[in-house]
Amino acid sequence: MELSGGEILFASLKEEGVEFIFGYPGGAVLHIYDALYKQDEIKHILVRHEQGASHAADGYARATGKPGVCLVTSGPGATNVVTGLATAHMDSIPMVVITGQVHQDMIGTDAFQECDIIGISRPCVKHNFLVSSLEDLAPTIKKAFHIATTGRPGPVLIDIPKNLTAPEVRIPFVYPKEVELRSYNPVTGGHLGQVRKAIDQLVIAKRPVIYFGGGAVQGEASEQLTRLGHELGYPVTGTLMGLGAYPSTDDLFIGMLGMHGTYEANMAMHECDVLLAVGARFDDRVTGQLKTFCPHARVIHIDIDPASIAKNVAVDVPIVGDVGRVLTEMLACLAETNQRAESDELAAWWQQINVWRDVDSYAYDRKSDTIKPQRVIEVMYEVTKGEAYVTSDVGQHQMFAAQFYKFDKPRRWINSGGLGTMGFGLPAAFGVKMAFPDSDVACVTGEGSIQMCIQELATCKQYNAPIKILNLNNGYLGMVRQWQEFNYESRYSSSYVDALPDFVKLAEAYGHVGIQIDKPADLEGAIREAFAQKDRLVFLDILTDTEENVYPMIEAGKGHHEMRLNPKRSEFI
Amino acid sequence: MRHTISILIENEAGALSRVAGLYSSRGYNIESLTVAPTDDASLSRMTIVTSGPEHVIEQITKQTNKLIEVVKVVDLTDTAHVTRELMLVKLQAVGAAREEVKRLADIFRGKIVDVTESSYVVEITGECTKLDAFLSAVGQSQILEVVRSGATGMARGEKSLKV
Numbered sequence: 001m002e003l004s005g006g007e008i009l010f011a012s013l014k015e016e017g018v019e020f021i022f023g024y025p026g027g028a029v030l031h032i033y034d035a036l037y038k039q040d041e042i043k044h045i046l047v048r049h050e051q052g053a054s055h056a057a058d059g060y061a062r063a064t065g066k067p068g069v070c071l072v073t074s075g076p077g078a079t080n081v082v083t084g085l086a087t088a089h090m091d092s093i094p095m096v097v098i099t100g101q102v103h104q105d106m107i108g109t110d111a112f113q114e115c116d117i118i119g120i121s122r123p124c125v126k127h128n129f130l131v132s133s134l135e136d137l138a139p140t141i142k143k144a145f146h147i148a149t150t151g152r153p154g155p156v157l158i159d160i161p162k163n164l165t166a167p168e169v170r171i172p173f174v175y176p177k178e179v180e181l182r183s184y185n186p187v188t189g190g191h192l193g194q195v196r197k198a199i200d201q202l203v204i205a206k207r208p209v210i211y212f213g214g215g216a217v218q219g220e221a222s223e224q225l226t227r228l229g230h231e232l233g234y235p236v237t238g239t240l241m242g243l244g245a246y247p248s249t250d251d252l253f254i255g256m257l258g259m260h261g262t263y264e265a266n267m268a269m270h271e272c273d274v275l276l277a278v279g280a281r282f283d284d285r286v287t288g289q290l291k292t293f294c295p296h297a298r299v300i301h302i303d304i305d306p307a308s309i310a311k312n313v314a315v316d317v318p319i320v321g322d323v324g325r326v327l328t329e330m331l332a333c334l335a336e337t338n339q340r341a342e343s344d345e346l347a348a349w350w351q352q353i354n355v356w357r358d359v360d361s362y363a364y365d366r367k368s369d370t371i372k373p374q375r376v377i378e379v380m381y382e383v384t385k386g387e388a389y390v391t392s393d394v395g396q397h398q399m400f401a402a403q404f405y406k407f408d409k410p411r412r413w414i415n416s417g418g419l420g421t422m423g424f425g426l427p428a429a430f431g432v433k434m435a436f437p438d439s440d441v442a443c444v445t446g447e448g449s450i451q452m453c454i455q456e457l458a459t460c461k462q463y464n465a466p467i468k469i470l471n472l473n474n475g476y477l478g479m480v481r482q483w484q485e486f487n488y489e490s491r492y493s494s495s496y497v498d499a500l501p502d503f504v505k506l507a508e509a510y511g512h513v514g515i516q517i518d519k520p521a522d523l524e525g526a527i528r529e530a531f532a533q534k535d536r537l538v539f540l541d542i543l544t545d546t547e548e549n550v551y552p553m554i555e556a557g558k559g560h561h562e563m564r565l566n567p568k569r570s571e572f573i
Numbered sequence: 574m575r576h577t578i579s580i581l582i583e584n585e586a587g588a589l590s591r592v593a594g595l596y597s598s599r600g601y602n603i604e605s606l607t608v609a610p611t612d613d614a615s616l617s618r619m620t621i622v623t624s625g626p627e628h629v630i631e632q633i634t635k636q637t638n639k640l641i642e643v644v645k646v647v648d649l650t651d652t653a654h655v656t657r658e659l660m661l662v663k664l665q666a667v668g669a670a671r672e673e674v675k676r677l678a679d680i681f682r683g684k685i686v687d688v689t690e691s692s693y694v695v696e697i698t699g700e701c702t703k704l705d706a707f708l709s710a711v712g713q714s715q716i717l718e719v720v721r722s723g724a725t726g727m728a729r730g731e732k733s734l735k736v
Contacts, residue, residue: 118587123598127641130587147641182736183583183644307635310628 003173005134005165006035009098012141014041015175018069020060020434021045021098022053026073027113028100031165045434045463048455050077052427054084055453058093059428062414063389064435065220067094067148074100075113078159079120083421086124088155090418091241092218094148095155096141101130104161117159126154134164139176146179151186152305153218186304190321190329198276198300198317199333205274206345207296207352208234211257213286214241214417215279215303215323217410221245224327225278231334233346234276235353237265239286241417242279244407249386254353258286259554260399263361264353266552266560269294271352277301279323282312283418292559302326361552361565362403365572370545371520373397373472376527377404380442380470383527388440389432391415393425393449396478399550401444423452426469430456433465440468440531447473447500457510460537468530469539471503474546482549487556507539518543575604576630577649577656577726579734580619583642584610591640592619601625601633605658605701605723616644616736620656620725622701647734649726656726659696660704661686663718664711666693674711681707692717 003011009032013021022045025033036044047053050072057068068088072081078099088095102111118130127147129140137160144156163169202208210232216225222245229236229252236246237257246253255262257269266288269275275297280286287293293313300317301309309318319326364374377400380388390405391414392398398415407413414432416424429443450471460467472478480495507514513536517526523542530538551566558564582588589608596603604622611618623633630648638646649656666674671693678685678695681703687694697707701724708716727734 119590122591122594132586181641184641305639307632307639311632 001173002170004031004035004167004170005137005160006032006167008134008137008173009141009160009165010035010039010042011173012138012175013069016141016145017066018042021069021071022047022056022060022431023071024050024053024073024077026077026100028074028102028162029071029077029165031162031167032071032100032160034167035165044071045459047427047459049453050080051083051423052453052456052459054081054095054097055087055421055424055427056431056434056456056459057095057097058084058088058424059391059414059431060435061088061093061095062428063411063432065411067096067145068431070095070097072097072099073113074102074117075115078115078117082121082124085121085155085157087416087419087421087424089124089126091214091416092153093155094153096144096148097155097157099157099159101159101161103163104132105163107161117157121157125157128157128159130159131161131164134169134171137164138173142176142179143181146181147184151184187320188322188325190302190319190326192329194317194319195326195329195333198319199330199337201274201298201300201317202232202276203337203339203341205234205341207271207273207349208232208276208341209268209272209274210234210236210276210278211238211269211280212236212242212245212278213239213280215281216242216245219279219304219323220410221279221324221327222410224324224331226250227331228327228334231331232341235268235350237261237268239280239283239417240402240415243402243413244410247408248406249408254357256402257560259288260403260550260552263359263552263563263565264356266554266563267356268353270559270561272297275299277303278327279303281308284312287312288554289557289559292561359565360573361563363566363569363573364548365568367572368545369520371518371523371542373400373474373544373548374404375520375523376470376472376542376544377401377444379524379527381405383524383531384440384442388412388442389414389429389436391425391429391432391441391443393445393452394420394422395446395449396482396548396550397444397446397449397472399479400472422449425449426453427456427459429467429469430460430465433467434463442468442470444470444472446478447471447475447497447503448477451501454506457507457512457537461511464535466533466535466537469537470527471539471541472544473500473503473541474544474548475500476546479550481547485547485549503539503541507537512537512539514539514541516541516543574627575622575624575650577654577724578621578623578634578637579647579649579726580621580637580643581611581645581734581736582617582619583644584615584617585642588617588642589619591642592621592637595636595640596621596623599632599636601629605721607723607725613736620723622724644736645734647728649728652732653729654726655729656700656724657698658701658704658724659698659722660707661720662695662697662708662711662716664693664695664715665691665717667691670715674715677707677710681710683707
């Protein structure tokens, strides 16, 4: 069967089991779009901005575990996905992004819509390819999917010059069955000796903590992680990226750790004597001041990426491997020994943790006559019974969502944790809804973030994606304002959003339902109504307390044990 | 401390820029970098001389290994090894200095590879420190131009870096 480059692309994507591609046409990909038109197996989603395509594909990937796929044109089409690539790269999300490139003869001539996307994207992709011949196209696509989805996942970009997709040039199509890369062989199972060493440390711990990150989600290690937690009975804390990999409603779960994590999780980190890190990368937002990080702990670190181990924090027992497999090996190893931590010691440790728990560090004023953003998330949690897919943008609303929505399953909490990309939430929610049309999908956002990719409301209309948008509208770029309050004597430099659009009318203009509420009494009814409208996108513009801060907080340069609690807490606790 | 890192990398377009880009984006030092294809034309061998504290060097080797096109990475500094660098120096050679430069080149086992009435080009190979020593011996006033290849190296003994 002889196919053109454009046809080879779709035949290859089909071989990879791709359902959707998120894209936007342009000159360099016209041949590809013509091939797209002539097939009906892969559904193309026309976004309104290429950045939206990249975040939608990313959201799809985070929710499904399958690689998200984008297709954009050369030049500005390609540069517009760079933010999406960097977002996915920081959070290790598998994506394959296809960019058109100018005709091979014109590369390097400053041709119309030419840019060196290989050079531009290099630092923010796992790998990229400039396809140099038609014969290379199918093998390159095979390699791209392989690289994106194995080892530590990440985005891979394929740049295809226009002449390689011309309809008149055809070659026999054979999709490679396997891929062999002598330079790329990610490890899978952990080193057994190291696994035993880890168990030896864990069973003699007096004040242990299990700390998991996004790797537990990406590595599909939820079940093993939960079993290990239960088997040992140790306190478990998770990062912003890991939430859901261990059930948040489990008694052993002591909440998120890090800058806006719980008091008990951070204090437990500070006092622990053995720390088991599972698919986490000791990010600065998690560790706080490194000099005072876990000063008493022996550290065991499981990660698929050797470069993540001992990058920021010295590790006593490194285990390189797929977290799911390593945890399985650990469970097997644990089953072979009767040795467990001294029950008295462990009980004393839990007693201490419960004292910290009683501080109730997330407490907020429930009697306020303004809508508290925390309450919005709590109500949404109740209404959706904790089963929704929740995406967020970046800022205070993101932290409130992470603190108050108790995720019990992995892949339900979808946010840009590493890069912190405002504008991520709406297109990501759209991507999730495409994958799970029958599930509740909510986008928790703010009036600042939502305007960064607001145009995707049109995409939601076109493809009937009835997501629910909860816009926590406080009129400020809240997290910026909070830092300015704490560190710049409340000089609110450009953190006030003047001239906001009428979000209700805006939602309606795009063909959706818009509802504004400003009274706590209306909150529950409005959220119930929004989620009851199964076939409509509902934009809830929720006017919240303008100067609420996210507490507790580890400020810059401070350690886990130096958390700033809400100064007004005595008034409502 | 100074480290000499040997890298075996797929001989593909853009492979060098991936390595160079990694060093610049993560703020690693490059004192010198050499690269050329090996006896196997599909592979290039790269030698990077870098410096930094031990934990940074560990990150450098790990991050370099993470690049998809990198086949193998070895920190030569960990074992006995040989490094060599090639230098061409154009020197002023008039009057008494003509004989003196010739003598110095002999002492350093250099070769004069170009001669004019007023200049020599001297070729010298050796450890980087030897080349430094030659330059200071002839003195700044005599030097017209210097070009150095950067160091290349390999481990001593039977151990070899290949696929």
